[in-house]
Structure formats: structure tokens, C-alpha cells
Amino acid sequence: MPSVTTGAGNPEGPSAARDLRRILAVQAVRAFLYGFGTVILGTSLAASGLSDTQVGLVFTAMLAGMALAAIVVGMIGDRVGRRRLYTVLVLGMGAAGIAFALTTSVAVLAAVALTGTMSTDANESGPITTLEQAMIGQAPPHLRVRVFGRYNAIAYLAGAAGALAAGGPAAFRHVLPSLPPDQRWLLVFPVGALACAWLAAGLTQNVEVAAAAGAAAPRPLQRSRKRVFTLASLFAVDAFAGGFVVVTFIVFWFERRFAAGAELMSLVIFAAGLLQAGSSIVAARLGSRFGLLNTMVFSHLPSNVLLMLVPLSPWLWLGIVVLLARFALSQMDVPTRQAYIAAMVDPEERTAAAAVTNTARYVARPAGPLIGTVLMQNVALGAPWVIAGGLKIVYDLTLWRVFRHLRLPESLR
Numbered sequence: 001m002p003s004v005t006t007g008a009g010n011p012e013g014p015s016a017a018r019d020l021r022r023i024l025a026v027q028a029v030r031a032f033l034y035g036f037g038t039v040i041l042g043t044s045l046a047a048s049g050l051s052d053t054q055v056g057l058v059f060t061a062m063l064a065g066m067a068l069a070a071i072v073v074g075m076i077g078d079r080v081g082r083r084r085l086y087t088v089l090v091l092g093m094g095a096a097g098i099a100f101a102l103t104t105s106v107a108v109l110a111a112v113a114l115t116g117t118m119s120t121d122a123n124e125s126g127p128i129t130t131l132e133q134a135m136i137g138q139a140p141p142h143l144r145v146r147v148f149g150r151y152n153a154i155a156y157l158a159g160a161a162g163a164l165a166a167g168g169p170a171a172f173r174h175v176l177p178s179l180p181p182d183q184r185w186l187l188v189f190p191v192g193a194l195a196c197a198w199l200a201a202g203l204t205q206n207v208e209v210a211a212a213a214g215a216a217a218p219r220p221l222q223r224s225r226k227r228v229f230t231l232a233s234l235f236a237v238d239a240f241a242g243g244f245v246v247v248t249f250i251v252f253w254f255e256r257r258f259a260a261g262a263e264l265m266s267l268v269i270f271a272a273g274l275l276q277a278g279s280s281i282v283a284a285r286l287g288s289r290f291g292l293l294n295t296m297v298f299s300h301l302p303s304n305v306l307l308m309l310v311p312l313s314p315w316l317w318l319g320i321v322v323l324l325a326r327f328a329l330s331q332m333d334v335p336t337r338q339a340y341i342a343a344m345v346d347p348e349e350r351t352a353a354a355a356v357t358n359t360a361r362y363v364a365r366p367a368g369p370l371i372g373t374v375l376m377q378n379v380a381l382g383a384p385w386v387i388a389g390g391l392k393i394v395y396d397l398t399l400w401r402v403f404r405h406l407r408l409p410e411s412l413r
Contacts, residue, residue, distance in 0.1 A: 035162025066126025067362030069116025074355020097189020122159020149284025160273020167266030243368020308389035311382020
């Protein structure tokens with residue numbers, strides 16, 4: 001972790017660097033759990049006898065829960081304390097994992113999902129991600145996009161490892177038929193959650209807002225309000241489209257379309273995670289050289305064309321190739337987007353800015369899986385992919401038009 005070894009209270013000092021390493025470690029553990037869970041949930045729900053609409057409702061509740069919890073974090077996060085709330089949330093993740101491991105009741109799963117501590121993607125969790133972005137945003141401006149690049153790369157790598165591990169129970173069941181069903185393996189969540197809580201409890205005062213803002217009181221958006229809300233509205237369009245094709249839905253869709261099992265899809269999601277991790281590092285370098293907005297837009301456009309091509313593949317292998325090509329580009333906007341938001345606002349506004357932009361994304365996403373499954377049943381199996389890609393292209397072009405002349409307060413374009 002790059003740092004300047006100055007005083008302990010300095011945002012570039014050794015204690016701040018240790019905090020960043022702890023946050024990245026928490027990200028690694030929970031991304032592994034979410035990567036594991038996306039595959040297990042996608043295949044176990046598909047095999048549970050639930051209808052496509054019922055499965056869509058569970059996915060929708062997970063996304064709605066992330067939105068609701070992100071709103072709460074934005075309102076109380078800095079008052080309660082980032083470290084304290086961070087610890088509570090990761091413990092809640094463990095409790096939610098227990099519930100998902102023990103029942104297939106749609107009502108129970110939806111209720112637990114509304115806590116916001118489960119996720120449909122390895123690198124996404126509304127309230128936890130909001131806190132992490134606010135804490136990482138305190139990194140020095142010249143290092144921030146690199147730190148966000150590592151943050152996302154670690155998430156993708158750990159999520160990929162989790163997805164790969166998710167294929168293990170099904171593979172070994174051929175040798176040991178007495179192994180528990182896939183769903184029961186979600187009991188790994190509380191174990192990982194305890195490790196995350198221990199790491200979160202060790203964070204220092206540097207991650208709190210006063211350390212970043214010279215002891216200024218936390219405040220809502222003021223100077224940056226208009227820009228952040230404009231950006232949030234555009235992110236909502238992108239997130240609504242992304243909700244059609246979250247990872248759990250992708251696993252579910254490939255099972256429905258090609259009868260692809262957990263063993264194969266765990267390998268596919270693992271490969272996707274490796275590609276996303278590499279692209280996060282590349283995106284950070286491109287963002288530093290060509291500008292954050294340029295990297296966000298011009299890496300995203302071709303990925304959305306590929307998204308629309310996935311359902312046109314007549315063979316499983318070709319669908320996987322196109323999907324992986326899309327994954328190699330689709331997340332390059334994530335570290336640059338996070339750095340862009342942090343650079344746009346004042347330090348004491350960062351929790352609020354992260355909460356507003358994340359909430360906009362999470363509020364817009366819940367309808368995606370439900371609408372996607374309805375479209376699968378009533379329009380065409382590939383309809384969610386085509387509609388998602390088209391909406392995302394509109395988002396990219398609008399984002400470029402609205403913000404291309406904006407100069408950030410800090411020296412990042």
C-alpha cells in the first residue's frame with residue numbers, strides 16, 4: 001500500500017496505511033463469501049422448485065435491501081461512527097448467511113435480504129460498500145484511484161476464488177454422495193463474518209470523518225449537491241440496466257438456457273473475476289493518464305455492445321466467450337467512478353456522496369431481476385440482455401455529454 005511514513009494522524013501515515021490494508025482484507029473475505037454465495041444461490045434456487053418469478057423476487061429483495069441500508073448508512077454513518085457501524089454490518093452479513101443456508105421460504109429469504117447484507121455480486125454490498133468508499137476516499141488524491149483500483153481488483157479476485165470454490169461441493173459429491181446439499185455450504189458466511197468483524201474492530205480513528213476534515217463536523221451535501229444528484233440520477237439508469245444481468249441472474253439464465261451446472265458456472269465466474277481484477281488495475285492506470293471520465297465512458301461502451309450479443313450465441317461455449325469478453329471491460333468504470341465521486345466533493349461530504357450515489361444505484365436495481373425474469377417468460381429468453389445493453393449505452397453517452405467539461409477541485413480529470 002503506497003504511503004508516506006509521517007505522523008500517525010496523517011492521512012498518508014503508517015496508521016492510515018494499516019487501516020487501508022484492513023479494509024482491503026475485509027473486502028477480500030466478504031468478496032470471497034459473496035462470490036461463493038452467488039453461484040450457490042443461483043443454482044440452488046434454480047433447483048429448489050421455486051418459479052422464475054419467485055427467484056426474481058428474492059434477487060429483487062436483495063437489491064432493495066442494499067438500497068434501504070445504504071440510505072440508513074448515509075443518514076447515521078458518521079454520527080454513529082464508521083468503525084462501529086462497519087462491524088455491525090459485517091456481523092449482519094454472517095447472520096443473513098445462516099438464514100439463506102437453512103431455508104428456501106421466499107418470505108423468509110426476502111425478509112432477510114432486505115437487511116442489505118447479502119449481495120447479488122461479489123464486489124457489491126450497499127451499506128458496506130458505502131462505508132468503505134467513504135473511508136478509502138480519505139487516501140491522498142494522487143493515490144486514490146490506485147487504491148480504488150486495488151480495492152476492486154481484490155474484490156474480483158476474491159470473488160472469483162469464491163465462485164470457483166462454490167463448484168467444489170457439486171464436484172466432490174460424485175465421490176462423496178453424503179456431502180451436505182449446496183445450500184448448506186452457505187454456513188461459511190458466519191465464519192467469514194467473524195473474521196471481518198475482528199478486522200473492522202482494529203481500525204483507527206483515522207477512518208472517521210473528523211480525521212479527514214480537520215475535526216469538522218459531518219454534514220450533508222452542500223457545495224457539491226447539484227453535481228452529485230445529477231451524477232446519481234445517471235448512475236440510477238446504469239444500475240437499473242445492470243439489475244437485469246446481475247451475477248446470480250447470469251448463473252440462473254445459463255442454467256435455464258444451456259443447462260449449465262454449478263461446476264461449469266463456478267469456473268466461468270472465476271475466470272470473469274480474474275478478468276475484472278486485471279481490468280481494475282488497468283483502469284486505475286488509464287484513469288491517471290487519460291482522465292477518470294474518459295476511462296469510465298470509453299471502456300463501458302464496447303462492453304455494452306458485447307452484453308447485447310450474449311443471448312445471440314447459439315452455443316454454450318460461444319455465449320461464455322462473449323460473456324467473458326464483456327467482463328474484461330464492463331467493470332473498468334468502477335474504480336474510476338469511485339475516485340471521481342471522492343474527488344468531486346469535500347472530505348466531510350464523502351459519506352453522504354457515497355450514500356447518495358450508491359442509494360440511487362441500489363434503488364434503481366431491484367426491479368431489474370424481476371422484470372428480467374418476466375421478460376424471459378413472456379417476451380424472449382434473451383430480452384434482458386438486449387434491453388440492459390441498450391440502456392447502458394444511453395447512460396454512457398449522456399454521462400459524457402453532461403460532465404465532459406467539468407473540472408474537478410482536485411487535479412484529476
